[in-house]
Amino acid sequence: MAMLGVRLAMGRLFEMSAGLGRPSRTYSTSPSFAEVLRLPKRQLTKLVYPLQELEQYLVPDSRPDLHLRIFDPSLEDIARSENFFAATAANRIEYLSSAVRLSHAPEFPRPEVCFIGRSNVGKSSLIKALFSLAPEVEVRVSKKPGHTKKMNFFKVGKYFILVDMPGYGYRAPEDFVDMVEAYLKERRNLKRTFLLVDSVVGITENDKIAVEMCEEFALPYVMVLTKIDKSSKGHLLKQILQIQKFVNTKTQGCFPQLFPVSTVTYSGIHLLKCFIVNVTGNLNGSHFR
Numbered sequence: 001m002a003m004l005g006v007r008l009a010m011g012r013l014f015e016m017s018a019g020l021g022r023p024s025r026t027y028s029t030s031p032s033f034a035e036v037l038r039l040p041k042r043q044l045t046k047l048v049y050p051l052q053e054l055e056q057y058l059v060p061d062s063r064p065d066l067h068l069r070i071f072d073p074s075l076e077d078i079a080r081s082e083n084f085f086a087a088t089a090a091n092r093i094e095y096l097s098s099a100v101r102l103s104h105a106p107e108f109p110r111p112e113v114c115f116i117g118r119s120n121v122g123k124s125s126l127i128k129a130l131f132s133l134a135p136e137v138e139v140r141v142s143k144k145p146g147h148t149k150k151m152n153f154f155k156v157g158k159y160f161i162l163v164d165m166p167g168y169g170y171r172a173p174e175d176f177v178d179m180v181e182a183y184l185k186e187r188r189n190l191k192r193t194f195l196l197v198d199s200v201v202g203i204t205e206n207d208k209i210a211v212e213m214c215e216e217f218a219l220p221y222v223m224v225l226t227k228i229d230k231s232s233k234g235h236l237l238k239q240i241l242q243i244q245k246f247v248n249t250k251t252q253g254c255f256p257q258l259f260p261v262s263t264v265t266y267s268g269i270h271l272l273k274c275f276i277v278n279v280t281g282n283l284n285g286s287h288f289r
C-alpha cells in the first residue's frame with residue numbers, strides 16, 4: 001500500500017470510534033517474583049505462562065496453530081528481568097517527558113519500546129503494571145477512552161525507555177496521525193512496537209489498520225492481548241485461536257507468539273517484562289546476575 005494509503009488509513013484510525021470499556025480496578029502492587037515462585041505449579045503456570053496453561057484446553061488438532069514457546073525463558077531469566085523493573089537508588093525508573101511530535105521526544109540514546117492500540121485497550125494500565133515495583137512512577141489510567149493525549153516517555157534505569165502512546169479510535173487526539181506515524185516511522189532507537197488488542201473484543205477494523213501500518217513501516221511488532229481476566233476460559237481460547245490465525249495468515253512482521261496479559265491478576269506481566277528486557281538487548285548482559 002502506498003504511503004498515502006497509510007495516511008488515509010491512519011486518518012480512519014483517528015475517526016472511527018472504539019467501544020467503551022467497563023470501569024475496573026487495577027492493583028498498584030504485583031506479587032513479588034519470590035512469592036510467585038512459592039505458588040503451586042498450576043497457579044504459577046497460569047500467572048507466568050498463561051498461554052501454556054490454556055494449551056491444555058485445546059483439542060490436539062488445533063495445536064499446530066499456536067506458537068506457544070518461541071520465547072520461552074526460564075524462571076531464572078524471568079526473575080533476573082524483574083530487577084530491571086525494580087526501582088532502587090542505583091536503578092532509577094522515572095517519567096522523562098511528554099511529546100506531541102517527534103521533534104519533542106527526548107534524546108536519550110537507549111533502546112526504546114512503545115505501546116500502541118485503540119483508546120481504552122489498556123496501554124497505560126499495562127505500563128503501570130510493568131512499573132508495579134516502582135510505585136512512585138505516576139502512570140495515569142482512566143476508564144474514559146482517549147485519556148492519554150501525548151506520547152509519554154519513561155526511563156527504566158540506564159537500560160531502556162517505554163513509551164505510552166495515545167490510543168486510536170474513539171476520542172483520539174487531533175494530531176494523532178502526525179504524531180504517531182512520524183514516531184513509528186522515524187524513531188531510530190525504537191526496537192519493538194507492542195500492539196495491544198482487547199482479548200474480549202478481538203481484532204477490530206481499527207486494529208487491522210494499525211497492523212497494516214506496522215507492516216507498511218516494516219516495524220518489528222508484537223501483539224499483546226489485554227484484559228484476559230474478563231473472559232471465560234472458553235471465550236478467551238476462542239479469541240486467542242482467532243487472533244493467532246490472523247497473525248499466522250495476514251501478517252509478516254508480527255512476532256508469531258501472542259502475549260496475553262491482565263493488569264488485574266498480573267497474569268503474563270512477568271513474561272512480558274522478560275521479553276522487553278530481551279528485545280532491548282539486556283537479557284544476556286551482565287547486569288543483575
Ligand SMILES: Nc1nc2c(ncn2[C@@H]2O[C@H](COP(=O)(O)OP(=O)(O)OP(=O)(O)O)[C@@H](O)[C@H]2O)c(=O)[nH]1
Pocket residue numbers: 021022023024025026117118119120121122123124125126140141142143144145146147148149165166167168226227228229230261262263264
Ligand atoms: N479488567 C481489566 N480491566 C483493565 C485491564 N487493563 C486495563 N483495564 C481497564 O481499562 C480501562 C482503560 O485503561 P487504560 O490503561 O487507561 O487504557 P489506554 O489504552 O491507556 O486508553 P487511552 O489512554 O484512552 O488510549 C481502565 O478502566 C482500566 O482499569 C485489565 O487487564 N483487566
Ligand SMILES: [Mg+2]
Pocket residue numbers: 123124125140141147148164165166167
Ligand atoms: Mg492511556
